[in-house]
Amino acid sequence: MQTEAISGFTPYQRFIIAILGLLQFTIVLDFMIISPLGDILMKSLDINTAQFGLIVSAYAFSAAISGIMAAGFADRFDRKKLLLFFYTGFLLGTVSCGMADSFTQLLAARIVTGLFGGVIGAVSLAIVADLFRPDQRGRVMSVIQMGFAGSQVLGIPLGLFLANRWTWHATFLMIAAFGLLIGLAVLLNMQPVTAHLDNRTDKNPLLHLWHTLLNKRYQTGFLATTFLPVGGFMLMPFGSAFIINNLLLTQEDLPLIFMLSGISSIIIMPMIGRLSDRVDRFKLFAAGSVLSMIMVLIYTHLPPVPLWLLIMVNMIMFMGIMSRIIPAVALNTSIPEMHDRGAYMSISASLQQMAGGVAAMAAGLIVFQPHPHSPIEHYPRLGWVVTTVVLVCIWLVYRVSLIVKQPATK
Known part of the structure; x- marks a missing residue:
């Protein structure tokens, strides 16, 4: 399925898709x-749910700050150089995670x-938008998003x-070692990505950032993408603790659960990618x-259930999640003009x-x-909160789909 998804691309484009997928x-x-290490971390570092939530959110907050700081400069440099700079910092941070032995050290x-890793996705999306036509991006994103399933x-x-x-x-040292090989492949084989440099409008990075933020067309996209990941961030951190302490499964069951859920995503993503390039993306997202x-x-709301039933529920749930992410991201890449893509994505x-x-x-x-070792309490409340957020997101992505269908006005 993956081979079919990238048919029609040049060999270099296939390399770009593959390397961005590995980065992802x-x-x-x-x-x-x-998340799957959550139960181990809370017990080994003797931390509570609020502290563990802070560890998860610390990455997100630092990534957000770095993204805003980088936005004004994102369209002023070769995207390959930006990618290498931030990926190097990400690998150093991952090594630091592998060497931490306390809550404070792991938090730092x-x-x-997050300061470095949070920008890489935006740079990657800008590269996709620069090198691939809009009618190709659904398939491209379906393959790149396989990094999610592959993980x-x-x-x-x-x-x-x-x-x-x-x-x-x-675990973290393994990620860093594998990432080093990917970074070398980018350094040695990726060509400079500089077409956007011929279309710059603002000389001042802060002015460029300000103009991007004030663009009414872009603001709707910003609002929609803000709500898109909320559900996952709420459910994911305590997933392993919920499975072990509420559903009464074991730490040894987790690899099989995540592996089979990922396989379901690998099966569905190329299908969603092709559909995203052929049918209305909002309808697919909805x-x-x-x-x-x-x-x-x-x-x-699950009570203790057999392993096979939890796996089935997880597989179907991830199919739904992937059916949201791919068309939403493909729509989002179609909003900004080339000279604003780096800033917009950041x-x-x-x-x-x-x-x-x-x-x-x-x-x-x-x-x-x-x-x-006790059950996680109030977990069903998260389900209702996530459902509400998804409903709001449907309306926002609908507005994005209307904007994409309209030509940009100067």
């Missing part, structure tokens, strides 16, 4: 692995990782194996949102991270765990 794999894995390391199929099970075999530190809401409510990413950080902190305050 490491970025997503670094962030996603926190997550802040450093579940390969990365999370391997990371949990390393954590169970040695310690959770080994259908995925409805499925997500249903499955989120089922998941958050601002969008920052707003997403900021919203995600607030959501993770809020989730840490909503749920409560009296003892590290």
Whole structure:
């Protein structure tokens, strides 16, 4: 399916898709692995749900700050150089996570990782928008987003194996080692991405940032992308603790759960990517949102269930999530003009991270765990909050779809 999804592209375009997908794999894995390691971290570092929510949100808040700071400069440099700069900092932050041995040290390391990692996604999206036509971007995003599924199929099970075999530190060191190889591939094989430099309008980076923020067409996109990740940030941090302490499964069950959920995403994403280039993207997003809401409510209200039933619920839920992300991201890349893409994507990413950080902190305050081995309380409340946010997001993405269909006005 993946081969079919990238048919019709040049060999170099296929390399770009592959390398951006691998970059996405490491970025997503670094962030996603926190959730399955959550139960281990809370017990080994002796921290509560609010502190763990702070660890998750620290990455998001620092990523948001760096994205805003980088937005004014994002369209003034070769995108390859920007990508290498921020990816190097991300890898150094990940190594710091692997060397942390206390709550304070891990919190500081997550802040450093977020400062650099939060900009990489925006730069990658700008590269996609520069190098691929609008009618190709759905397929491109479906393959790049396989980094999300790949982190579940390969990365999370391997990371949990390393954590169970040695310690959770080994998981972050593994991510950094693999990321070093990807960084070298970018350095040696990616060509400069500089077409946007011929279309710059503002000489002053701060003025460019200000003009991008004031663009009425862009503001609707900013609002929609702000709400898009909130549900995931609320559910994800305490997923492993919920599975172990509420559903009464074991730490050894987690790799299989995440792996099979990732496989379902790998199956569905190329299909969604092709559909996203052929049918109305908003309708596809709305259908995925409805499925997500249903499955989120089922998941958050589960009693102790057999492993196979939890896996089925997880697989269907992730199918719904992927059916939202791909068309929404494809729509979002069609909003900005070329000379604004870097700034627009950086601002969008920052707003997403900021919203995600607030959501993770809020989730840490909503749920409560009296003892590290006791059930997570109030988890069903998260399901209702997430459902409400998804409803709001449907309306906002509908407005984005109307803007994309209208020509930009000067």
